[in-house]
Amino acid sequence: MKDKLGQGVIASLVMILLLFSSQLAFGAEMVMGPGPELTTQIMVVMGVLAFAILLFIFEWVRVDVVGIMMMVILPLLGLVTPKQALSGLSSNAVVSIIAVIIIGAGLDKTGVMNILARHIIKLAGKSETRIMALIAATVGIISSFMQNIGAAALFMPAATRISKQLGVPISRILMPMGFCAIIGGCITLVGSSPLILLNDLMESWWNNNISLLGGKAFEPFGLFTVTPMGLALLAAGIAYFALLGRWILPATEAKDTKLMSDEVESLYSIKIGKRPFEMEVPEDWQPKSLEEINFRPTYKATIVGIYKPSSKKMVLSPARDDVIEPGDMVAVFGREENVKKAAKDLGWKIKEDLEYFAELFSPNNCGIVEAVVPPNSKLVGISLRDIHFRKVYGVNPLALNKGGEIIRRNISKIKLKAGDGILLLAPWDKLHFLKKKGILLFTEDLKGELMRPEKALPAVACLVLALTLALGFHVQLSIALLTGALGMILLKVMTIDEAYQSVDWMTVFLLAGLIPLGLAFETTGAARYIATSIMHAMGEVTPFVLLLIVGLLTSFFTLVASNVGATVLLVPLSMNMALQAGADPKMAALVVGIAASNTFVLPTHQVNALIMRPGGYKTIDYVRAGTGMTIIYLVVMMAMLYFVYGISG
Numbered sequence: 001m002k003d004k005l006g007q008g009v010i011a012s013l014v015m016i017l018l019l020f021s022s023q024l025a026f027g028a029e030m031v032m033g034p035g036p037e038l039t040t041q042i043m044v045v046m047g048v049l050a051f052a053i054l055l056f057i058f059e060w061v062r063v064d065v066v067g068i069m070m071m072v073i074l075p076l077l078g079l080v081t082p083k084q085a086l087s088g089l090s091s092n093a094v095v096s097i098i099a100v101i102i103i104g105a106g107l108d109k110t111g112v113m114n115i116l117a118r119h120i121i122k123l124a125g126k127s128e129t130r131i132m133a134l135i136a137a138t139v140g141i142i143s144s145f146m147q148n149i150g151a152a153a154l155f156m157p158a159a160t161r162i163s164k165q166l167g168v169p170i171s172r173i174l175m176p177m178g179f180c181a182i183i184g185g186c187i188t189l190v191g192s193s194p195l196i197l198l199n200d201l202m203e204s205w206w207n208n209n210i211s212l213l214g215g216k217a218f219e220p221f222g223l224f225t226v227t228p229m230g231l232a233l234l235a236a237g238i239a240y241f242a243l244l245g246r247w248i249l250p251a252t253e254a255k256d257t258k259l260m261s262d263e264v265e266s267l268y269s270i271k272i273g274k275r276p277f278e279m280e281v282p283e284d285w286q287p288k289s290l291e292e293i294n295f296r297p298t299y300k301a302t303i304v305g306i307y308k309p310s311s312k313k314m315v316l317s318p319a320r321d322d323v324i325e326p327g328d329m330v331a332v333f334g335r336e337e338n339v340k341k342a343a344k345d346l347g348w349k350i351k352e353d354l355e356y357f358a359e360l361f362s363p364n365n366c367g368i369v370e371a372v373v374p375p376n377s378k379l380v381g382i383s384l385r386d387i388h389f390r391k392v393y394g395v396n397p398l399a400l401n402k403g404g405e406i407i408r409r410n411i412s413k414i415k416l417k418a419g420d421g422i423l424l425l426a427p428w429d430k431l432h433f434l435k436k437k438g439i440l441l442f443t444e445d446l447k448g449e450l451m452r453p454e455k456a457l458p459a460v461a462c463l464v465l466a467l468t469l470a471l472g473f474h475v476q477l478s479i480a481l482l483t484g485a486l487g488m489i490l491l492k493v494m495t496i497d498e499a500y501q502s503v504d505w506m507t508v509f510l511l512a513g514l515i516p517l518g519l520a521f522e523t524t525g526a527a528r529y530i531a532t533s534i535m536h537a538m539g540e541v542t543p544f545v546l547l548l549i550v551g552l553l554t555s556f557f558t559l560v561a562s563n564v565g566a567t568v569l570l571v572p573l574s575m576n577m578a579l580q581a582g583a584d585p586k587m588a589a590l591v592v593g594i595a596a597s598n599t600f601v602l603p604t605h606q607v608n609a610l611i612m613r614p615g616g617y618k619t620i621d622y623v624r625a626g627t628g629m630t631i632i633y634l635v636v637m638m639a640m641l642y643f644v645y646g647i648s649g
Contacts, residue, residue, distance in 0.1 A: 067513025301334025543583030
């Protein structure tokens with residue numbers, strides 16, 4: 001109910017804003033003389049914009065359908081040409097997103113993102129706030145020298161793996177990461193497209209108004225002129241989510257956070273939780289083999305892993321002759337009461353959380369599935385022990401289903417027959433290998449995939465190549481990233497089919513439809529109409545108030561049009577107004593460049609659109625979290641202008 005009320009309020013505000021903008025010129029005309037002309041095309045494009053925003057808010061159709069609708073409606077209304085309507089599909093931004101997703105998928109498939117996730121967890125521990133802050137800060141810093149969409153897309157696989165491994169809701173990670181990727185573009189003058197354009201736009205205006213500036217030569221901003229502002233904004237963004245994240249973000253779990261499906265869990269009547277128990281063997285323990293301990297028959301639980309800290313050796317799917325020694329760490333699957341009884345009887349200590357087995361038994365790397373013995377299997381008529389099933393295939397059998405009877409004791413000794421079901425626990429690659437052997441049929445799709453760790457170096461090389469082309473040789477970003485993506489395929493890091501499957505086409509079509517909408521907003525004169533109307537209506541204001549208005553105006557435009565378009569339009573307008581108000585024109589232009597990244601309230605920014613589907617977000621989630629972020633962004637920006645950049649009264 002609250003969400004619907006909030007959506008109604010937002011929709012009303014959108015309509016009021018559009019009506020206000022249409023009346024603004026009339027008020028300005030009464031005070032200051034004729035303003036910009038309100039044409040039929042401007043009114044139509046504002047109506048289309050309002051329609052799109054309402055579709056986003058009320059979710060009458062899926063967001064990618066909204067994008068496709070824009071590609072159809074805009075040319076039919078004559079607001080853009082058919083070529084412009086489809087231009088989003090071949091735009092630099094959309095092609096870059098496709099390429100960088102493929103690169104990220106290649107890095108993930110080779111285990112590189114596993115390593116990255118492992119180091120993040122090592123630094124941040126298991127604290128949700130620390131994990132969020134570390135990921136957001138890292139992505140923010142990276143986006144200061146590469147496109148924010150690239151930084152966000154590259155870290156998405158690692159963020160997803162961390163979410164699944166630690167049980168942290170993915171929605172509590174992706175939105176802070178995305179927002180900080182956007183903010184990070186403000187740390188250097190090459191971090192975002194508006195700031196890259198800033199010096200050229202300012203110089204062009206400066207040369208055209210040199211006489212009004214007393215003949216003073218233009219001095220461009222340096223690479224790190226914006227760094228104090230960018231770092232302050234990044235710190236504020238992280239603090240915002242650290243303090244309020246639990247209340248303003250939904251708790252959406254990453255997909256597949258359970259090792260076992262609900263159907264299989266119900267069938268086998270087994271309640272073992274999301275992860276195994278980790279137990280520490282005391283130093284005074286006398287070495288014994290699993291057969292001597294008789295663990296499974298006694299405690300109805302299964303030892304699925306042994307880690308030996310002294311030799312750093314991990315024993316997966318231990319067999320009956322594997323020995324447990326003093327100081328070993330043991331992973332056990334079973335009911336909590338059974339595991340506690342085993343700990344009490346054996347003198348082992350149950351650890352509060354997984355340490356040595358956390359990564360191994362995360363849903364990314366491991367699963368519990370049911371397999372059925374087919375009539376032609378070589379397992380028919382023999383027991384699992386007869387073929388050393390655990391040792392040969394690296395798989396842990398947890399239970400048998402024989403004609404509806406669930407058996408958990410001595411299952412390795414029981415003769416199998418066609419139709420018997422076996423509950424198996426193993427890393428995904430082991431299960432995929434077993435599936436290829438054809439001796440068992442799996443009752444559900446295996447969610448994991450075969451990793452290719454031997455391709456890790458070629459995958460990293462493809463990423464380095466793409467970044468080198470973009471940053472070192474100034475090759476267009478889309479071409480540079482496509483080069484890296486193509487390298488992934490040619491070097492057999494992944495197949496072309498896997499590359500196609502890795503792309504989130506919902507995001508692609510959403511962005512492809514928003515690009516012509518922003519183009520229509522600019523080419524019809526709607527953007528200029530609103531901007532100049534506001535500038536006319538302001539009258540005489542102090543330099544500080546002028547910059548605040550410029551920041552608010554830029555923030556609005558970047559929600560409904562491209563940040564580049566808003567920058568190109570508003571830099572000369574704001575510099576003219578600053579000159580008239582006695583303010584520094586360069587500071588007015590800087591505010592435009594910084595405020596062009598204040599795009600958090602709607603999923604219209606490329607990064608917001610990218611994280612929307614994986615994070616399970618709705619438009620109202622962006623409104624809820626983005627409104628506070630927008631206010632904080634403006635407050636911090638104005639405070640930095642006052643205290644650091646010397647803009648007063």
